[in-house]
Amino acid sequence: MNFGFTEEQELLRAEVRKFLDQNCPLDEVRKIAATPEGVARPLWDRMAELGWVGLTLPDCYGGIGLGWVDLVVVLEETGRSLFPSPLIATVLGATALQLAGSEAQQKHWLPGIGSGQTLATLALLESSDRLDPAGIALVGKRDGSEFFLRGEKLFVMDAGVADLFVVAFRSGPADEDISLALVERGLPGLSVERLETMDETKRLGRVRFDDVRVSHDALLGAPNRACPVIARLLDCGAVAVTAEAIGAAEGALDLTVRFAKQRIQFDQPIGRFQGVKHPLAGHYVEIESVKSLLYYAAWMLDQQPAEAALSVSRAKAWASDAFAGLGIDAVGLHGAIGYTWEYDAQLFLKRMKWVRSAFGDAGWHLERIAALGGL
Numbered sequence: 001m002n003f004g005f006t007e008e009q010e011l012l013r014a015e016v017r018k019f020l021d022q023n024c025p026l027d028e029v030r031k032i033a034a035t036p037e038g039v040a041r042p043l044w045d046r047m048a049e050l051g052w053v054g055l056t057l058p059d060c061y062g063g064i065g066l067g068w069v070d071l072v073v074v075l076e077e078t079g080r081s082l083f084p085s086p087l088i089a090t091v092l093g094a095t096a097l098q099l100a101g102s103e104a105q106q107k108h109w110l111p112g113i114g115s116g117q118t119l120a121t122l123a124l125l126e127s128s129d130r131l132d133p134a135g136i137a138l139v140g141k142r143d144g145s146e147f148f149l150r151g152e153k154l155f156v157m158d159a160g161v162a163d164l165f166v167v168a169f170r171s172g173p174a175d176e177d178i179s180l181a182l183v184e185r186g187l188p189g190l191s192v193e194r195l196e197t198m199d200e201t202k203r204l205g206r207v208r209f210d211d212v213r214v215s216h217d218a219l220l221g222a223p224n225r226a227c228p229v230i231a232r233l234l235d236c237g238a239v240a241v242t243a244e245a246i247g248a249a250e251g252a253l254d255l256t257v258r259f260a261k262q263r264i265q266f267d268q269p270i271g272r273f274q275g276v277k278h279p280l281a282g283h284y285v286e287i288e289s290v291k292s293l294l295y296y297a298a299w300m301l302d303q304q305p306a307e308a309a310l311s312v313s314r315a316k317a318w319a320s321d322a323f324a325g326l327g328i329d330a331v332g333l334h335g336a337i338g339y340t341w342e343y344d345a346q347l348f349l350k351r352m353k354w355v356r357s358a359f360g361d362a363g364w365h366l367e368r369i370a371a372l373g374g375l
Helices: 007-023 026-033 041-049 068-080 087-100 103-114 227-262 274-303 309-333 335-339 345-357 362-372
Strands: 120-123 139-143 146-157 164-170 178-184 190-195 204-214
Touching (some): 007 041, 026 345, 068 087, 068 227, 087 103, 087 120, 087 146, 087 164, 087 227, 120 146, 146 164, 164 204, 227 274, 227 345, 309 335, 309 345, 309 362, 335 345
Parallel strands (some): 120 164, 139 164
Antiparallel strands (some): 139 146, 146 204, 164 178, 190 204
16 A cells, blocks of 8 residues: 555645745745735735645635645645745635535635635634633624624634634533634624734734624524534644644754754864754654654545544644744754844744644643543
């Protein structure tokens, strides 16, 4: 059995890497991150034209109809380049529509998402930062077949540029009475505020709801039945950010290895010293180990999604801690220059810090691994 990537997937990887190397080197990443939106619209439009935004969408909605393993190929390269884009947020929004949307909702929204014209995102987390239903406090007050939302969502990816929010809210008295709704930007009572983040290439926002009206047609799936869908979306999100983290980790390692080969101390490259080369070798092994876990998790999302949780948590738990350590070593092994704003090592460290808690930190995923294992 061949567990490697197909020729088509390797060609896709090469195409994405070439595109980003030519159009978004790290100097350009800094410029994009300094803009108010944090997105380069011409590059985003070009990505959509190439089919990367709609990679996992059915061809009937303008997508390519591929799976999560193929998406991982793209995300590794966007992570390697630290490319600032709403790709993950938009893919997750589209995934929510594919999982729970009606045919009418899919026909209305998915073609625009796949073409890059509509930017979507998930609005799940709140002040508790809990990933279970108990963490959802946003209230949907029922009025006939409609709901009126009052509360706020935090840490919403790319909230500042999103056109469509997939919002989780409490729709009944029971703990599991959670629903999902499609909320368009610009609705009365909806406001968006940017949150300051360590990594400016990953924008987060606060979304406030002041009696925002949700019609029956805007409900995503049946009322009070959203918990399984949210759990699946969290798994997809964990796989997506881990894929980008692998690419960023490889970028940080390549940067540090090049420096270790060039920096001369005691008349020889510092890469010859055990205190330098051994940590770098250890980080290489960790990256390859997380890759194996991630590729299997992505395959499970495609082939056996109901049983993917354990595989997803294994990959995300390891990546959360291992890659943060790599980011710290990448800065430290550069010496004093690594701590300067002008040098690129700090950009990778910030991305590793952002990934650490996104869609569950190591502690949360380790607890879930123990629970799924019957401990």
